[in-house]
């Protein structure tokens with residue numbers, strides 16, 4: 001329905017009223033902020049003026065303390081008010097720019113009153129303090145906007161369901177207080193606005209999608225029932241966007257009890273954090289905590305072991321020689337160690353350790369045992385077997401500390417101490433004396449008496465020398481966790497455990513064991529070994545659970561193993577999970593948890609799990625989606641959003657010289673079209689580096705490595721696996737040749753790379769095309785020949 005002149009007039013007038021209100025409110029608040037700030041300064045300056053210090057007797061002291069506390073409370077209350085006012089001011093400022101994006105006219109069933117609900121990123125009341133000029137998009141009633149076209153509708157509130165009729169739905173695009181675009185729509189969210197939003201050149205960072213959230217995305221955002229919400233969505237379907245909006249929604253819904261630091265996002269790489277960092281602040285919320293699983297592993301393990309990261313693992317597999325015993329063992333090892341079956345093997349192994357085979361590290365001092373490993377073992381298995389392993393280790397720790405004290409006492413009389421005491425320097429003497437005074441509370445002991453002095457110094461020396469061992473005991477490092485993990489791959493241990501649990505080990509288990517032991521010998525922890533190793537550590541030491549996190553969001557969940565997910569579940573026992581992934585982008589060598597058997601669905605059981613599928617792809621033009629969906633199995637299920645563009649181009653070149661020449665020309669053209677983010681996507685880090693080196697003189701390139709933490713606009717040279725989750729105006733696939741992409745396990749990596757393109761996709765091939773390309777429907781791309789052209793730079 002087209003809008004009339006009077007509609008425009010009405011809306012423009014209302015807009016002006018809202019603007020006036022916003023300006024007034026901001027002026028008022030700005031004054032208040034200034035006043036409160038001044039107040040705080042004054043109170044701080046005159047803090048002591050109103051306080052009489054009187055410490056004469058307990059009553060006076062109490063009164064003094066009370067008046068100091070009162071003053072301090074006044075300051076902290078003012079500071080809280082100041083902070084709140086600054087946050088509100090910031091919100092109003094954002095509203096001033098674009099106060100609302102939608103309106104629905106709604107009549108609740110059983111009434112005749114038509115309410116016009118305007119939706120924006122925050123709510124705003126009129127001067128009367130009652131009438132809502134703008135509703136927050138997260139308010140229960142706002143759900144109608146995303147879920148229904150005009151007609152009969154309903155929405156959930158904390159007090160139950162409300163039904164009624166939506167008479168009208170209007171969308172706006174407002175910039176700096178001016179309505180640029182406005183139309184009524186008869187669908188959920190009109191394509192017109194989406195077209196406009198998606199057609200823009202990308203801003204380096206991700207944007208909020210609040211004005212155009214799609215119905216199925218709204219289901220993800222507002223779902224607060226299930227313990228596990230699993231979202232399976234195709235590339236570019238808005239999984240990450242929906243996840244971030246969901247964080248904002250939950251922070252609003254539970255604003256009395258939930259803080260941003262109680263939510264944790266596991267992201268695919270460190271750069272991703274920077275890519276998404278602007279969305280929540282754009283919505284007026286603080287960012288949740290963010291980490292990568294690798295960062296967590298490093299935090300727990302890096303000090304002692306050489307830890308492989310997932311990218312190294314992937315590069316090793318991608319560049320390994322196929323069909324060798326080593327390659328097959330590595331692949332089979334990765335698959336098995338990533339499975340729930342292996343998790344079960346380790347749990348069963350823990351049962352074994354309850355009765356036998358625990359390993360301790362010797363506690364040796366000057367070549368002598370503080371406690372022999374044999375005694376440690378005997379003692380350990382003398383505890384009540386009903387006590388949990390981790391609790392028994394704690395008992396053991398306490399016992400060892402006592403044994404250490406006995407050992408220490410004997411050590412005071414040892415001859416080696418003479419030399420040590422004679423050689424003490426001034427600092428040592430000073431320390432030991434201070435300690436003595438402290439221990440004896442300053443009474444009695446002096447250094448006047450030689451024997452006394454020797455005894456004190458000797459005790460001090462022994463204590464200092466034994467401190468590292470004491471520390472090892474306190475931190476439970478007397479348990480040989482690495483040995484325990486190694487033991488699992490030795491002497492058919494896993495074989496007997498798995499047989500008892502009816503778990504099938506891989507056929508080449510022997511090769512896997514050999515390979516694993518070899519690496520562990522060198523203190524190398526492969527990516528696939530890191531989490532199992534950590535599980536054993538936690539079973540022995542007790543889980544390092546985090547009880548404060550309430551929501552965990554795992555993006556790119558297809559890249560996690562079932563083992564890792566089970567481990568994460570234990571890490572956050574009080575948390576609800578949101579897992580978002582795309583089976584077609586599962587690039588790692590372990591079997592994907594999103595496969596038919598669906599380990600992720602089984603984690604919390606069917607009753608506590610909900611699955612939402614997203615099949616519409618918004619990122620890329622229709623032409624790019626029609627092309628990329630041919631690369632993967634079942635791609636015909638992927639629905640492009642109807643945003644037109646050029647077909648992807650495939651260009652075969654003879655050599656690197658031709659390749660680089662053409663890339664320079666393409667990039668010039670992209671820049672001329674105003675594209676702000678362009679990616680040259682390579683297969684590996686090595687290829688990225690070579691491409692960067694070859695072209696860096698001619699172009700201002702950014703080389704992205706696994707250590708890059710900042711996502712910036714510009715021309716990025718990036719390995720495909722680091723481009724996960726992010727997007728670019730234009731993508732140049734550096735070399736899509738048969739030489740580079742031919743193995744089946746490279747298909748998804750190739751697909752992931754191609755689906756990063758929003759507006760343009762160019763694929764180069766040095767020689768013969770990858771079979772993933774040659775098998776595609778030729779209608780979906782333009783095959784271009786190489787033509788020598790001059791580069792203008």
Ligand SMILES: Nc1ncnc2c1ncn2[C@@H]1O[C@H](COP(=O)(O)OP(=O)(O)OP(=O)(O)O)[C@@H](O)[C@H]1O
Nearest residue numbers: 209212213214235236237238239240241618619725
């Ligand atoms: N409802 C929407 N309104 C506007 N833009 C949207 C909407 N949904 C998704 N988009 C846009 O589509 C692009 C892809 O979204 P996003 O990165 O969240 O998808 P994804 O499913 O996580 O992708 P991938 O799995 O390929 O990394 C982004 O530019 C996002 O802003």
